[in-house]
Amino acid sequence: MMAPVRIAMPPSTTLLQGVSIDAIGRLSDPLAAMSSIDPLVSLLALAYQQQHGPGRDRLATLMHTMSAPSPPPPQRCPPELVRAFVDFLTPILGGLAGLSDFSDAVDANSQPEGFRDFWTLDGQNLLHDVVAGSGQDAPPIASVSFIDAFVGDTGCRIALGQESRVLSLVPAQAEPGDELWQEHASSPILVRRRARNGGWTIIGHAFIHRR
Known part of the structure; x- marks a missing residue:
């Protein structure tokens, strides 16, 4: 396609x-390059700048855009898709260097609420889970790679x-x-x-x- x-x-x-x-x-x-930190930071910084409004989570829009042309469900996302996408974000969310680079790229200190809001996905705030450190509500580790399983053309x-x-x-x-x-x-x-x-x-x- x-x-x-x-x-x-x-x-x-x-x-x-x-x-x-x-x-x-x-x-x-190219999406094939997203296993490296710098391209992933740049991708998320680009997604951070997108137009959004009530009910339109920026991460969910990025996830569905990358995984096209799979038809999105009307409400909540398929669990395996969400788990794989969260794993895809781990180099940023799970590493101080990656999160710091992304914060600098989007000037997070100037709009802390917007920065926190960016990390909302499928009713869950991923940044809150990382800061809380409990991991109780975090999706289980995905069994597949987001890029390999859901991206049609890398x-x-x-x-x-x-x-x-x-x-x-x-x-x-x-x-x-x-x-x-x-x-x-x-x-x-x-x-x-x-x-x-x-x-x-x-x-x-x-x-x-x-x-």
């Missing part, structure tokens, strides 16, 4: 009659919308400034880039988690 499709489209085609969702503002490293990246600050899953070849575009509400979201001839080059498909 996420394989790049490079098609040069001239300005006169009906492709221009769709809707521009947003331009890509920032990009993560070459993909997470993008942050330039204006909307919405997260999306985009092909590895996507670049800042590329446009997220959709012909109509039921059609796939595409990543496209302005070509030198004034048309558009389709880079591939994108996914936005809609709750």
